[in-house]
Amino acid sequence: MRDRSLQFFMDLIEAPSPSGYEQPAQAVVREYAAEFADDVRTDVHGNVIAIRNADAPVRVMLAGHVDQIGLMVQHVDDSGMLNVAAIGGIDPLVLVSARVTVHAAGGPIPGVIGRKPIHLMSAEARGKERLECEDLWVDIGAKDRKAAEKLVEIGDPITFDLHFTRLLGDLIAAPGCDDKVGTFTAIEALRLVPKTRLKCGVFAVSTVQEEIGLRGARTSAFGIDPHAGIAIDVTHATDYCGVDPKRTGKVEVGKGPTVSRGGNINPVLRAIMVGAAKEKKIPYQNEPEPHATGTDANAIQINRAGVAAALVGIPNRYMHSSVEVISLADLENAAKLVAETLARIDPDTDFTPM
Numbered sequence: 001m002r003d004r005s006l007q008f009f010m011d012l013i014e015a016p017s018p019s020g021y022e023q024p025a026q027a028v029v030r031e032y033a034a035e036f037a038d039d040v041r042t043d044v045h046g047n048v049i050a051i052r053n054a055d056a057p058v059r060v061m062l063a064g065h066v067d068q069i070g071l072m073v074q075h076v077d078d079s080g081m082l083n084v085a086a087i088g089g090i091d092p093l094v095l096v097s098a099r100v101t102v103h104a105a106g107g108p109i110p111g112v113i114g115r116k117p118i119h120l121m122s123a124e125a126r127g128k129e130r131l132e133c134e135d136l137w138v139d140i141g142a143k144d145r146k147a148a149e150k151l152v153e154i155g156d157p158i159t160f161d162l163h164f165t166r167l168l169g170d171l172i173a174a175p176g177c178d179d180k181v182g183t184f185t186a187i188e189a190l191r192l193v194p195k196t197r198l199k200c201g202v203f204a205v206s207t208v209q210e211e212i213g214l215r216g217a218r219t220s221a222f223g224i225d226p227h228a229g230i231a232i233d234v235t236h237a238t239d240y241c242g243v244d245p246k247r248t249g250k251v252e253v254g255k256g257p258t259v260s261r262g263g264n265i266n267p268v269l270r271a272i273m274v275g276a277a278k279e280k281k282i283p284y285q286n287e288p289e290p291h292a293t294g295t296d297a298n299a300i301q302i303n304r305a306g307v308a309a310a311l312v313g314i315p316n317r318y319m320h321s322s323v324e325v326i327s328l329a330d331l332e333n334a335a336k337l338v339a340e341t342l343a344r345i346d347p348d349t350d351f352t353p354m
Contacts, residue, residue: 001331005184005188005332006328008028008184009181009331010164011028012029012184013175013177013180014162014164015027015162016070017067017159017176017180018067018069018070018087018103018159019067019068019088019211019212020208020209021103021157022066023046026048029050029206030042030048033048033204035191036052037051037052037190037204038052038053039054043223045209045215045216046208046216047206047207047208048066048205049206050187050204050205050206051203052190052193052198052201052202053198053201053202054201054203056198056201056347057347058201058227058228058349059200059224059226060201060202060203060228060229060230060342060345061204061205061221061224061228061229061230061300062186062189062190062202062205062230062232063205063217063221063229063232063296064181064182064184064206064207064233065179065182065208065209065211066179066180066208067208067210068159068178068179068180068211069086069087069089069211069320070087070157071090071095071157071159072084072087072156073153073154073156075154076148076149076154078144078145079144080140080145081114081137082102082111082137082139082152082158084133084158085133087157089211093131094321094322095113097114097115099111100112100160101158101159101161101162102138102140103158105153109140110140111139111140111158112138112139113137113138114137114138114139115135160175160176162176169327170254171254171326172325172328173323173324174324175321177325178234178316178319178320178324179210179234181326181331181334182232182234182314184335185334185338186338187204187206188335189335190202193339193342193343199347202342203224207220207296214295216296217300221300221304221307222303222304225303225304226300226303227307227351228307228308228310228345228349229300229301230273230297230310230312230338230341231293231300231309231310231311232312232338233295233312233313233314234313234314234315235287235315235316236248236315237253237315238250239251239317240317249287250285251313253317253326253330254329255330256285256333257314257315257330257333257337258286258314258315259284259285259287259310259311261286261288262289262290262291262293263292264289264292264297264301265289265309265311266308266351266353268350269308269309269341269351273341276340276341276344277337277340280336282336282340283333289311293311297311308351310341314326314330314331314334315327315330
């Protein structure tokens, strides 16, 4: 991966973007996309739309959601501890002992998530099968409620400590890979497709609020009114301990992006994508989707009178945690795959399945 592209991805990871609070990450997207897009817009919902060849008779929307899971300050107790509620779907077990950042008006405030030690728990509490967010709190070191409220307000968003860690090979671990990898891929694909091969209009959208209901994709798809749309999101890697591929399917980190197949996916658009992968020798993995996907592809497909939709997945270990693991090669190959797909779409492309 070229240095500038990697820096863009790292900057995205390090910019906070809990659902509804995506502005810092969207500033990173705007700055990068402005280097090559014909136009970069931000709509009233907060979606950032980078555009090339806008007046082409056929429009293709790319979507990667920039929002990430997080927490929100719900209450400040007398001891200065912050009680929290989840933004998006979080397993409270992954929160225990996590380092976090409260994104307050006066600037970021470091904190840790605390829980009563097992030594101090009752037998009933020790045997509790399910942990809830209400069992946890954020400790910022405030001595009491008054000290905490000088710095923090109800409704302030909280993220995991936004740290990018290089693992062996080309693997990285970071919070928010879901789905800043999708935002990266959409914007990078827009950059990669050669001008001489671009016969369609491309609207690469860094969507907001996917984690709380695909909201940004719904509004941006309505505004763009695309003929086709490609969503890029993480997908569950199943190449580690305790996962049964007979139940989940086999998806491996480092073996290429996934190309979904199922009712949410237009077969013509998928065939174009698979053909591009084979011709250019871009590695990919087939992924079955027997139901509607829980991704922006779902919102795009049922926009207005219907849109030809496809879904590209980036294999991701430990989704919705502070240590999501992805392969940079998968990321780069996903962008190449989407760019090559765009280069094969022109005004004569008919997405009607026959």
